Amino acid sequence: MSASLPDTAPASPGDETPVRRFPIAPLFLSAPAVLLFAALVLTPLFLTALLSFNQFDYATGRTGGFTLEHYLAVVTDEYYLEIFLRTFRISALATAICVVIGVPEAYILSRMTNPWRSIFLLVILAPLLVSVVVRAFGWSMLLGPEGPVNGALIALGIGRMKLLYSEGTVVVALVHVMLPFMVIPVWTSLQKLDPAVEQAALSFGASRATAIVRVVAPQILPGILSGSLIVFGLSASAFAIPGLLGGRRLKMVATVVYDQYLSDLNWPMGAAVAVILLAANLIIMLTYHRMVEGHYRRRLG
Amino acid sequence: MSFLELKNITKRYGPLTAVGDVSLSVEKGEFVSLLGPSGCGKTTTLQMIAGFVEPSAGTIRLDGRDITRAKANSRGLGIVFQSYALFPHMTVFDNVSFGLEMQRVPRGERKPRVEEALSLVHLSPYAKRYPRELSGGQRQRVALARALVIRPPVLLLDEPLSNLDAKLREAMQFELREIQRKVGTTTVMVTHDQAEAFSISDRVVVMEAGRITQIDQPYRIYEHPETEFISRFVGKTNLLPGKVASATGAGATVSLAGIAVPVETAGLSVGDTVTLCIRPEKLHLTAPSNGLLTGRVADRFFLGSQWLYHIDGPLGTIMVVTPNDGSTPAEQGAPVGLEWSPSVVRVHRGAMAEAPDVALEVTG
Numbered sequence: 001m002s003a004s005l006p007d008t009a010p011a012s013p014g015d016e017t018p019v020r021r022f023p024i025a026p027l028f029l030s031a032p033a034v035l036l037f038a039a040l041v042l043t044p045l046f047l048t049a050l051l052s053f054n055q056f057d058y059a060t061g062r063t064g065g066f067t068l069e070h071y072l073a074v075v076t077d078e079y080y081l082e083i084f085l086r087t088f089r090i091s092a093l094a095t096a097i098c099v100v101i102g103v104p105e106a107y108i109l110s111r112m113t114n115p116w117r118s119i120f121l122l123v124i125l126a127p128l129l130v131s132v133v134v135r136a137f138g139w140s141m142l143l144g145p146e147g148p149v150n151g152a153l154i155a156l157g158i159g160r161m162k163l164l165y166s167e168g169t170v171v172v173a174l175v176h177v178m179l180p181f182m183v184i185p186v187w188t189s190l191q192k193l194d195p196a197v198e199q200a201a202l203s204f205g206a207s208r209a210t211a212i213v214r215v216v217a218p219q220i221l222p223g224i225l226s227g228s229l230i231v232f233g234l235s236a237s238a239f240a241i242p243g244l245l246g247g248r249r250l251k252m253v254a255t256v257v258y259d260q261y262l263s264d265l266n267w268p269m270g271a272a273v274a275v276i277l278l279a280a281n282l283i284i285m286l287t288y289h290r291m292v293e294g295h296y297r298r299r300l301g
Numbered sequence: 302m303s304f305l306e307l308k309n310i311t312k313r314y315g316p317l318t319a320v321g322d323v324s325l326s327v328e329k330g331e332f333v334s335l336l337g338p339s340g341c342g343k344t345t346t347l348q349m350i351a352g353f354v355e356p357s358a359g360t361i362r363l364d365g366r367d368i369t370r371a372k373a374n375s376r377g378l379g380i381v382f383q384s385y386a387l388f389p390h391m392t393v394f395d396n397v398s399f400g401l402e403m404q405r406v407p408r409g410e411r412k413p414r415v416e417e418a419l420s421l422v423h424l425s426p427y428a429k430r431y432p433r434e435l436s437g438g439q440r441q442r443v444a445l446a447r448a449l450v451i452r453p454p455v456l457l458l459d460e461p462l463s464n465l466d467a468k469l470r471e472a473m474q475f476e477l478r479e480i481q482r483k484v485g486t487t488t489v490m491v492t493h494d495q496a497e498a499f500s501i502s503d504r505v506v507v508m509e510a511g512r513i514t515q516i517d518q519p520y521r522i523y524e525h526p527e528t529e530f531i532s533r534f535v536g537k538t539n540l541l542p543g544k545v546a547s548a549t550g551a552g553a554t555v556s557l558a559g560i561a562v563p564v565e566t567a568g569l570s571v572g573d574t575v576t577l578c579i580r581p582e583k584l585h586l587t588a589p590s591n592g593l594l595t596g597r598v599a600d601r602f603f604l605g606s607q608w609l610y611h612i613d614g615p616l617g618t619i620m621v622v623t624p625n626d627g628s629t630p631a632e633q634g635a636p637v638g639l640e641w642s643p644s645v646v647r648v649h650r651g652a653m654a655e656a657p658d659v660a661l662e663v664t665g
Contacts (some may be wrong), residue, residue, distance in 0.1 A: 205402035
């Protein structure tokens with residue numbers, strides 16, 4: 001046998017020592033993405049952070065220098081505090097509603113067979129093809145004083161209600177926009193589920209509801225977690241929806257940043273608010289992530 | 302009346318009949334295997350017993366009770382899934398305990414029963430582990446313990462050993478049988494592996510294209526396959542087409558391309574087209590002058606305990622298996638004779654089907 005085997009010894013003398021090359025290929029391949037990320041995300045972020053420490057004077061505008069007054073102003077002013085609280089309250093509510101609607105939606109979707117599954121997946125994703133601004137205008141027409149919803153309310157004898165420019169409307173519109181971002185990660189984690197696991201639960205006498213709560217839900221928790229993080233993060237920094245449906249009175253952080261930049265022309269203040277939003281968002285999301293995922297890391301790997 | 306009884310069970314998917322008219326009786330404490338190639342309907346049959354698939358026609362009775370339309374979660378059967386289907390977010394203990402919890406067994410009683418089930422499968426030290434921290438064989442045992450702990454009337458095994466490597470599979474076969482004997486649970490196993498089915502079953506049900514073709518004890522299926530398909534699917538075999546040349550009351554002579562071969566099958570008549578089926582281990586190598594057939598060693602393969610020869614002769618290539626008794630084997634190219642006793646020849650009526658070798662086709 002051994003005579004017919006190809007030589008395992010080094011074939012050519014020049015190849016004898018295997019060269020341990022520095023792995024340049026991965027660096028080279030990731031360079032375009034790194035450059036793009038650095039140029040388009042990190043640089044503006046860094047400039048914004050720098051800007052937020054600049055001094056500002058209403059007569060002369062931005063004057064450079066270094067000050068913490070904008071941060072102090074935001075932290076001490078109840079006006080800003082209220083806006084931050086409102087932003088996180090609305091985002092948390094939108095996220096919770098997205099979980100309540102999106103998780104069953106994804107579950108139903110995963111149990112469908114083609115062609116229905118493809119059709120409904122498309123239906124879920126289709127709204128993403130329409131601009132958020134257009135959808136926000138759609139909601140404002142629907143809920144406006146002369147809109148069909150109020151028309152129906154009047155016809156039913158309930159009378160006209162003020163629907164626009166309320167927290168409820170902003171939450172509803174945010175849920176509408178964010179739902180696909182919840183459904184897709186949950187659906188993906190459902191796809192990875194062994195269907196026999198649910199059957200196993202049934203075979204041991206579990207009711208369908210028990211099987212879902214005890215066996216399916218814990219396994220798709222990572223999907224719910226990432227969906228929640230996406231929805232919360234996008235909602236907390238949402239601009240178009242609160243801008244168009246919250247109006248001038250119901251401000252959220254992103255609209256305040258906009259006002260500071262474009263109405264007050266107080267760029268350093270706007271930058272400070274934006275940086276605080278980013279930091280608060282990061283802290284909330286990391287805490288949430290640690291709380292939920294840390295609990296499940298050992299089990300699900 | 303049998304403990305588990307399937308009567309004329311049929312499952313149609315549109316125009317396709319996955320399972321047709323399957324009737325099967327399983328006695329209490331019996332270990333029955335459904336054996337067949339992929340797509341023969343054996344898994345669908347098991348799923349109908351389990352309640353995951355509703356039969357299009359027929360009835361399933363368990364201990365005299367009609368469970369044909371009963372929901373899966375009301376049947377109380379223990380099932381071991383091919384993928385094991387353990388609950389990945391629960392410890393081994395909680396996995397095994399799940400079925401008891403669903404049956405509302407009081408907490409105090411649960412613990413000793415789970416511990417008993419885990420010690421039955423030798424997994425007591427692993428109770429606190431999660432499934433992903435276990436090896437394939439250990440997961441398999443957890444699945445078995447989880448199915449047995451609820452003391453099911455029937456244990457259903459869906460290809461339980463197919464995800465294990467060869468050595469472990471063999472060890473688990475015997476252990477599975479030992480455990481089944483110990484607890485005495487009526488068991489129905491689905492498998493495509495004939496060695497697995499033969500070594501541990503009381504009876505084997507051979508299925509082909511949605512139908513049962515033979516139900517018998519393992520050695521009888523091997524020795525007396527009722528159809529040519531079974532003789533091909535179950536073990537290696539030599540199939541030789543011929544015609545009946547002469548027939549007496551108790552036997553006949555079959556002409557294989559001019560070579561007369563005696564057989565002991567009654568009821569044949571002259572001129573019948575038949576296929577003879579001879580197992581390779583029933584053939585013996587002798588000197589060329591002594592054999593019923595002569596040929597030349599085309600190839601020989603050393604299998605450790607046995608030699609497998611391919612003998613080229615007037616009837617094509619014939620497989621011969623001889624035990625390795627330590628003597629020098631026949632050389633490649635050497636002329637040899639083949640002899641056998643007429644009693645080992647099985648006769649199937651009709652011409653040989655031009656089907657591909659099913660035994661080779663079945664891989665997973």
